Amino acid sequence: MATIFEIAQKRLRLSLISARLLLVTGVMLALMVGGGITSHKRHRERQELYEAAKLAHLFELEDARYYQAVRLGIERPPEPLSLLAEGAGERYGSSIILHGKYAPMRILARERPEYKGSSGQTFDFAHIIALFMSLLAFLLSYDPICGERQEGTLQLCLANTLSRHKLMIGEYLGCLLSLSVPLLLASIITLVMLQFMVGFTLTGENALRVGLIFLSALLSLSALIWLGLCCSALSRETTTAFIFAFGAWVLLVAVYPNLTLWIAQWQRPVPVTREALSSEGVFGLALSDRQELPHETEKMLAQAREQALNAKLAQGQLNDSLKLLSPVSSFLALAQILARTDVTAQRDFIVQARQLDQRFRQWQEEKLRQYPERESYYKPSWGPLDTDGLPAPQFAPIPLVISLHRALPYWGSLVVFNLIFCSLAFALLARYDVRFN
């Protein structure tokens, strides 16, 4: 045991003062601070839009004079943890208008997509961590074996009573420990930044969610370290190992997410429907909310919209399940699940709205039985509308247990990746030619 820790300590010291660690960590932390400020601004605006929308629904309800005009608006509050994982964002809509028996429900995005000039990247912390920490994991672990061979120290080390697997475990522990330092710094920045997010309170549940996200990051990084050690034990020269490791990084970070997206779009295509073009108002924004009763064509449009939405949900979910096959993507999926911004959470919101729609229909039937004359007609002498027992449009956030349940397969996948790469690394080192030439 003592030798393992000695090796781990040596690796830790070497890594902590290395330029690559300092550079990557510095860049990552700076990006996190900048990205955090951006996310914070965006979140504040989202919060404002959310409150404005809620208020608008209240006013609308007060203004209603007959039952056909009563509409329910259910709003999904912006998630403060979206600082960690932006997830599906507003792509599935966060505002649902229910017309009950009079029309199908309408799903709206509160925020309009902004057509920005550059890459369109989201600077949420999960992406920054996945990008930089995985690079760092490879940068730290590509040279422990072949680098020492090149310097001639590997042969000397193994000439002592040190066994190869102890050497491997020591190097792994050293890398993991040195990675946990920047990760710890990142988590501190996250906690500080979260304190500034509107609507965030540090409850036990939230702390647990954040903690679990960072633990998942560590689990995913440990798999990547094993992979980096594999690269190191596969090659004789550090440059070759570097190319292998860099290739693995690009595959995991750039190629695989593109592939899953492509597979998801190929297997679950979203029909381009007429609604894409004809749901627009003539004057654009301002008159798009003019209060006209939906007629037959609008019902057809609504059906098309619903089909497209279901297809989109299916596509997103397929994409999410494909993420199981890569350690980096698994971590991203985990962060989204724990931050409650994944596609399934969006689906839950829509399901909740559908249930509310059912209750709303019952309420409408009941009221119309009581006051049949007030369906679509109004006389000033009748006074305000009777809205007792109107179901409250309240979004119930996803409980922790369900999040954990959904996260389980991804954790499983990360553990499996750890085991595979670990055994591969041991196998490769056992056959490694340690001679210095």
Add this chain to the structure above:
Amino acid sequence: MVVWTIATRTFLRNIYDLRFLTALPLMLGVMGVSAFLSVSRMVERQHTYNQLRSIAWETANLESVKLVRRPASLSFLYDGGEDELPRYLIVTPDFVDYPIEEVSARAVVEPFVRLDWVFVVVYFYSLLALLLTFDSISGQKERRTLSMILAQPVSRNALLLGSYLGVLLTLLPLLLIGFLIYLLPIQLSGVWAGGRDDWVRLLLVLMLSLLFVSAIALLGILASASFERSSTSLTAAFLVWTLMTVVVPNASELAVNIFVSAPSFKALQTQIGTARAEYRENLSHFWSMDIARIVNHPGLTPQQREQRLAEFQAGILQKNLQAITKYKYALRRLRADYLNRHAFRAALVRRLQMLSPSAIYQHAVESVVGTGQAHLAAFTKAAENYMHAYTTYVTQKREELKDQAKTHGFGIEESGYLVRSVTWIDYSQVEFDRSSMPRFEDPGVSISQGLSFALIDCALLAFLNVFLFALAYRMLVYYRVH
């Protein structure tokens, strides 16, 4: 001749080098995957475009028409956020607007890196160029061959030029092979027609890529001529490379996000609400007009009363039309302002990104290929031109088909007289002969346009090459060879 000998020697050394041999299959593999993905994206885009265009033509009416953006034929080279940018514009008389999206059928999930030619060049070729050059001088010193070479009649200038040319010789065939790998699936899939213009563009992109990769190779040589140990030069070169490709582009975007606040959508909504309230107020003015005073005026004969009512009615309609027009133009101004401020921010990000050669290369390719912002700008301009033609056509048609328009409005009845007011006149259901309507075709970015956009970028890249070469030469002259 000495230069040529050194160049061939460097070339052969590179070719047999293990890092080159391991990087080669990796690079070609990524190239292949990326080409394959690009093709599938292009097919999808073309399909969507055809569908949207037919829908747009069917649904065109006298109120508005939708102009669909044609996907750039070479978008496989540089994606430029083709899917993020608006796919179509809405043209109403006197007004070009971006679509407002409900939750629509747009692609749902996106990866955080999009694979295309530019990505592979910026992240792979440039890194390979760096890996091949970081030890060209310092490595020879470590192997103790440098002093021997310089003891021969070989000037330092020739040594530098020779190793530079050798690296270029290694990288050029790779670029060509990569290009072929890229073009093959695209040619086979049949989405790309491959006209003369496209070939010129391809050639230009190839030249730009060479210019960029050569700048990076010179950076590597500079690093190796600046330090005595090859590991130090690798670290330094990698540091600069990271700064250039990762830090500067992202940091400039972040800086703009932080220091130049985005126009708030909520503020826009509030402003629109104010404009609307003003419009409503103009309408409510109508209610306070006292018809009773005209109708029940004691001294009026029935004819006089009729006449006064007719005048009153005409006045009301006139006033309302004015109010609607004012409202429409207020909306137009507000929306244009909002979008302009977004465009300003995007332009600012680009200016800041000019600090990094990779970003310069990206922007140059974007302009030459005609995707992304360059395409959007050209498309918007074309749409504005079309808007004038459409407006003249629509005004004339509306005059002809005035009777079929649907009029939304309300009236006040007083003592048996009805006074009507119009909130808006809807021509969207009016049937008309579409064949006479001007058609729109997205012209894309022409080569001359693209080149004029990319000129500064090309000049900067060329200047960077010269500068780095001069700097490397200066460092080499003072290099301690022992």
